[in-house]
Amino acid sequence: MSTRTRLLVCVAVLGALHLCVACAGFFAPYDPAAQDREHPYAPPARLHFVDAQGGLHLRPFFYAQMLRAGSFDIYEEDRTKATPVTFFVSGAPYTVLGVLPLRTHLFGGGDTPVYLLGTDGYGRDQFSRVLFGGQVSLLAGLIGAGLTLSIGLCVGAAAGFWGGWKDEALMRVAELFLALPWIYLLFAVRAFLPLAVPPLKAFLLVVAVIGAVGWARPARMVRGIVLSAKERDFVRAARGFGAPGGYLLRRHILPETAGVLLTQAAILVPQFVLAEMTLSFLGLGVPEPMPSWGNLLASLQHYNVLVSYWWMYLPALAMVPFFLGYLALASLLQGSAVEYKIEGASSGV
Amino acid sequence: MVRSGRIGAPVAAGLAAIVAAILGCALVVHPAASFPTQANAKEEFLRVAGESGRPGGRIVVALRSEPKTLNPLIAVDGTTREVISAMQADLVHINRATQLTEPALAKLCKVSSDGLRYTLTLRQGLKFSDGHAVDIEDVLFTFRVYLDEAVHATQRDLLIVGGKPIAVRKVNAQTVVFTLAKPYGVGERLFDGLMILPRHLLETAYKEGKLAQAGALGTPANQWAGLGAFRLKEYVAGQRLVLERNPYYWKTDEQGRRLPYLDEIVFLFVPSADAQVLRFQSGETDMISRLGAENFSVLSRQARDYTMADAGPGLEYNFLFFNLNDLGEKAPAEMARKQRWFRSEKFRQAVSAAIDREAIVRLVYQGRGAALWGPVTPGNAGWVNARIAHAGRSVDKSRELLAQADFRLMSGENGEPRLVDPDGKPVEFSIITSSSNADRMKMAELIQDDLKQLGMRVQVVPLELRSLIDRVTATKEYDACVLGIVSFDADPNSDLNVWLSNGGMHLWNPSQKRPATDWEAEIDRLMEQQLTATNTSQRKKVYDRVQEILVDHQPMIFLASPDILAGAKKSIGNFHPTVLEPYVLWNVEQLYQRNGAENARR
Numbered sequence: 001m002s003t004r005t006r007l008l009v010c011v012a013v014l015g016a017l018h019l020c021v022a023c024a025g026f027f028a029p030y031d032p033a034a035q036d037r038e039h040p041y042a043p044p045a046r047l048h049f050v051d052a053q054g055g056l057h058l059r060p061f062f063y064a065q066m067l068r069a070g071s072f073d074i075y076e077e078d079r080t081k082a083t084p085v086t087f088f089v090s091g092a093p094y095t096v097l098g099v100l101p102l103r104t105h106l107f108g109g110g111d112t113p114v115y116l117l118g119t120d121g122y123g124r125d126q127f128s129r130v131l132f133g134g135q136v137s138l139l140a141g142l143i144g145a146g147l148t149l150s151i152g153l154c155v156g157a158a159a160g161f162w163g164g165w166k167d168e169a170l171m172r173v174a175e176l177f178l179a180l181p182w183i184y185l186l187f188a189v190r191a192f193l194p195l196a197v198p199p200l201k202a203f204l205l206v207v208a209v210i211g212a213v214g215w216a217r218p219a220r221m222v223r224g225i226v227l228s229a230k231e232r233d234f235v236r237a238a239r240g241f242g243a244p245g246g247y248l249l250r251r252h253i254l255p256e257t258a259g260v261l262l263t264q265a266a267i268l269v270p271q272f273v274l275a276e277m278t279l280s281f282l283g284l285g286v287p288e289p290m291p292s293w294g295n296l297l298a299s300l301q302h303y304n305v306l307v308s309y310w311w312m313y314l315p316a317l318a319m320v321p322f323f324l325g326y327l328a329l330a331s332l333l334q335g336s337a338v339e340y341k342i343e344g345a346s347s348g349v
Numbered sequence: 350m351v352r353s354g355r356i357g358a359p360v361a362a363g364l365a366a367i368v369a370a371i372l373g374c375a376l377v378v379h380p381a382a383s384f385p386t387q388a389n390a391k392e393e394f395l396r397v398a399g400e401s402g403r404p405g406g407r408i409v410v411a412l413r414s415e416p417k418t419l420n421p422l423i424a425v426d427g428t429t430r431e432v433i434s435a436m437q438a439d440l441v442h443i444n445r446a447t448q449l450t451e452p453a454l455a456k457l458c459k460v461s462s463d464g465l466r467y468t469l470t471l472r473q474g475l476k477f478s479d480g481h482a483v484d485i486e487d488v489l490f491t492f493r494v495y496l497d498e499a500v501h502a503t504q505r506d507l508l509i510v511g512g513k514p515i516a517v518r519k520v521n522a523q524t525v526v527f528t529l530a531k532p533y534g535v536g537e538r539l540f541d542g543l544m545i546l547p548r549h550l551l552e553t554a555y556k557e558g559k560l561a562q563a564g565a566l567g568t569p570a571n572q573w574a575g576l577g578a579f580r581l582k583e584y585v586a587g588q589r590l591v592l593e594r595n596p597y598y599w600k601t602d603e604q605g606r607r608l609p610y611l612d613e614i615v616f617l618f619v620p621s622a623d624a625q626v627l628r629f630q631s632g633e634t635d636m637i638s639r640l641g642a643e644n645f646s647v648l649s650r651q652a653r654d655y656t657m658a659d660a661g662p663g664l665e666y667n668f669l670f671f672n673l674n675d676l677g678e679k680a681p682a683e684m685a686r687k688q689r690w691f692r693s694e695k696f697r698q699a700v701s702a703a704i705d706r707e708a709i710v711r712l713v714y715q716g717r718g719a720a721l722w723g724p725v726t727p728g729n730a731g732w733v734n735a736r737i738a739h740a741g742r743s744v745d746k747s748r749e750l751l752a753q754a755d756f757r758l759m760s761g762e763n764g765e766p767r768l769v770d771p772d773g774k775p776v777e778f779s780i781i782t783s784s785s786n787a788d789r790m791k792m793a794e795l796i797q798d799d800l801k802q803l804g805m806r807v808q809v810v811p812l813e814l815r816s817l818i819d820r821v822t823a824t825k826e827y828d829a830c831v832l833g834i835v836s837f838d839a840d841p842n843s844d845l846n847v848w849l850s851n852g853g854m855h856l857w858n859p860s861q862k863r864p865a866t867d868w869e870a871e872i873d874r875l876m877e878q879q880l881t882a883t884n885t886s887q888r889k890k891v892y893d894r895v896q897e898i899l900v901d902h903q904p905m906i907f908l909a910s911p912d913i914l915a916g917a918k919k920s921i922g923n924f925h926p927t928v929l930e931p932y933v934l935w936n937v938e939q940l941y942q943r944n945g946a947e948n949a950r951r
Contacts, residue, residue: 121712123712198808
């Protein structure tokens with residue numbers, strides 16, 4: 001399989017995963033904040049195809065989970081009544097991409113709740129929370145990476161292109177940011193904000209902080225490329241013909257940074273998703289009841305959850321395909337950039 | 350209007366205890382002892398009932414923090430007080446199991462008919478843990494020190510009754526008389542926790558004004574003594590505190606054998622609840638208390654070689670309250686608007702009616718707790734007002750109350766209900782709670798969801814506890830708060846500082862110069878009345894009325910009370926947790942290792 005084909009497959013898989021998260025309302029059977037107080041810490045529902053009498057069902061079904069008498073977190077299946085999974089059911093209202101209001105969900109269990117990944121201590125559906133939580137974490141990663149690369153590109157290009165004291169000053173500032181303990185910076189920023197920060201503001205704060213402190217490394221890489229590119233023959237020739245600095249940057253130099261920027265983006269997105277998760281895990285991210293992958297894992301800080309409810313680990317698995325996808329993409333982008341350069345160099349000769 | 354002198358007495362001590370309780374410090378433990386010596390005929394022992402144990406062995410218990418001192422005069426936090434309670438003794442003691450007073454160092458306590466004079470007779474043959482004999486001068490010295498303003502003893506306010514210090518007079522070599530300016534409702538409970546100090550060790554420091562420096566944790570074992578079951582053996586900073594059996598202890602078991610049974614008690618400093626559970630599971634510690642319901646379930650399910658005990662609802666009550674402080678004209682407009690809601694009784698009653706207390710008990714305490722509609726928990730059966738209605742959750746009633754207060758329900762985004770005030774502003778506020786207390790965090794989030802159904806938008810803000818206390822009692826920068834208080838005694842006076850309008854722990858509007866409302870003035874009057882009433886049934890009647898006023902006006906919306914949960918290895922004898930602190934170590938002198946010799950080798 002050629003690099004290009006592999007790249008396309010990788011992008012398609014990542015696109016599909018992101019689509020699932022973007023349309024979380026459709027794929028998730030329930031409102032992620034809805035509490036089912038009769039089912040705290042319910043284990044994942046078991047889907048069956050064969051009933052107690054040995055009959056085969058083409059449509060999967062499940063049994064209702066009932067708390068064992070006298071227990072508050074031990075469940076038993078009520079085998080007297082099988083509930084088939086129904087598709088395209090009407091349920092809690094949601095909006096797709098924040099614009100399209102809908103009520104149709106991919107699947108549901110009718111009057112009997114079906115919790116594919118179990119529930120948390122409030123009886124909230126983990127599956128729905130993982131999907132909706134991905135919206136926060138992935139968006140934070142994507143916007144953060146975009147912000148970082150934009151700042152990095154501007155600073156790196158300016159430093160590399162103009163050189164001299166401007167280069168020195170910008171690079172020293174970049175080094176300062178590299179040394180900055182960003183988690184403490186976030187604590188400090190949080191201390192200056194009002195007591196109750198609305199979820200959107202908290203989200204933007206997280207994005208701003210992780211985006212603003214991560215630009216130094218891409219800036220240094222962009223600077224290196226710009227320093228090299230501005231001495232290339234075609235740039236010198238253009239300058240010789242009287243091309244202004246802005247034109248040189250836009251037309252000849254910045255396009256040279258595209259490969260690095262794309263590769264950096266593919267590396268930075270999972271890094272920033274992880275950063276958002278860290279912040280939410282520590283309680284500095286989006287507030288409850290809004291889910292994010294970080295605060296879904298926060299309950300694992302408690303020993304009893306660690307040892308009693310294994311399905312609380314599942315949100316950690318959800319991010320694995322995303323991270324693998326992004327890292328594979330970065331690897332392929334890097335490979336294709338090298339391939340392109342070698343091909344370019346050969347054809348030049 | 351409440352006079353500071355009269356009420357001031359128990360107030361500060363109450364404050365100290367309550368703050369310590371809120372801070373969640375705590376744990377304590379006990380004993381150690383070697384070969385119980387037989388009773389000496391010249392000594393007047395206190396014979397205690399209960400299962401006879403076997404001497405020897407040690408127990409290991411975890412503390413969440415190091416005690417700050419061994420000096421009872423400056424002990425404030427729960428951990429420190431619990432360690433000290435194993436090393437010191439008082440004249441009259443509250444039995445944590447029966448919640449009644451019983452003789453301790455004083456073999457007799459007579460109260461005059463007018464309730465103003467308490468005559469206490471000391472046991473004969475008492476000795477401090479260093480072997481030094483106790484005499485009446487030690488008692489006089491102790492109370493002189495407690496009452497000396499320059500010492501700043503935490504117990505001093507307890508000894509100011511009717512605005513005047515209690516007068517202490519020696520009658521003879523064994524007897525002392527305490528004279529009060531006014532009758533005191535708590536009676537001889539007053540003497541509980543007032544540890545008798547060793548004059549021979551502390552008099553010099555007292556004269557030099559250095560008493561507060563005495564009893565530091567690094568004090569050599571031979572320079573510190575008490576009348577408790579154990580005495581200091583070793584302290585390793587950051588790791589452990591080891592106490593050994595006091596060979597001069599003044600209690601015996603039913604067979605006349607001198608207590609305590611244990612040779613040693615080791616306190617390990619283990620800062621987190623989860624780490625304590627792990628140490629207990631691994632067998633590193635012998636007992637565990639202050640367990641959360643979820644950890645209790647984990648340990649119960651494993652059913653290894655330990656006994657898990659649910660002592661029933663304790664004296665901790667958790668509640669939601671709103672900021673009802675008078676913030677003056679400087680208050681931001683938004684806060685002033687919110688306070689107009691909070692001051693509306695119908696608003697508070699609506700919030701109360703919308704809260705699903707049963708769900709709190711089920712989801713937060715896994716059923717190991719009790720829903721609360723008033724300030725007194727079912728664990729305090731003697732003082733709870735049985736007439737207070739236990740109304741179930743009713744969203745309809747809440748909506749009706751809000752409508753009566755001119756709040757309107759609108760339809761918001763996604764068709765969700767949205768509550769607006771009479772000015773058309775949305776009802777949105779935040780609830781602060783302690784980030785270190787997972788139970789209260791969970792309660793706040795359940796309340797958030799309950800109130801969402803009324804159209805209120807609530808945000809839960811976890812704060813570090815000290816920051817939270819500072820906001821509530823000093824800066825007053827908050828909307829609402831979920832907090833809990835652990836009463837240190839079943840008697841209503843233990844919470845005096847919470848109910849009096851001039852109390853520092855009158856959380857919704859602390860330290861008022863004058864009662865802000867008529868009902869707060871009435872509570873002040875009633876609390877003062879019960880304070881001086883010497884008839885228990887009369888006090889109960891008065892305190893019942895206080896509870897009713899609190900429920901009617903809802904300055905605090907009471908939520909739930911957790912059970913006292915504890916565990917111990919099956920090898921520990923006389924393990925009987927109680928709902929009063931120290932939960933598992935109250936009978937430290939009677940605890941014993943069933944396999945003492947084997948245990949001693951650990």
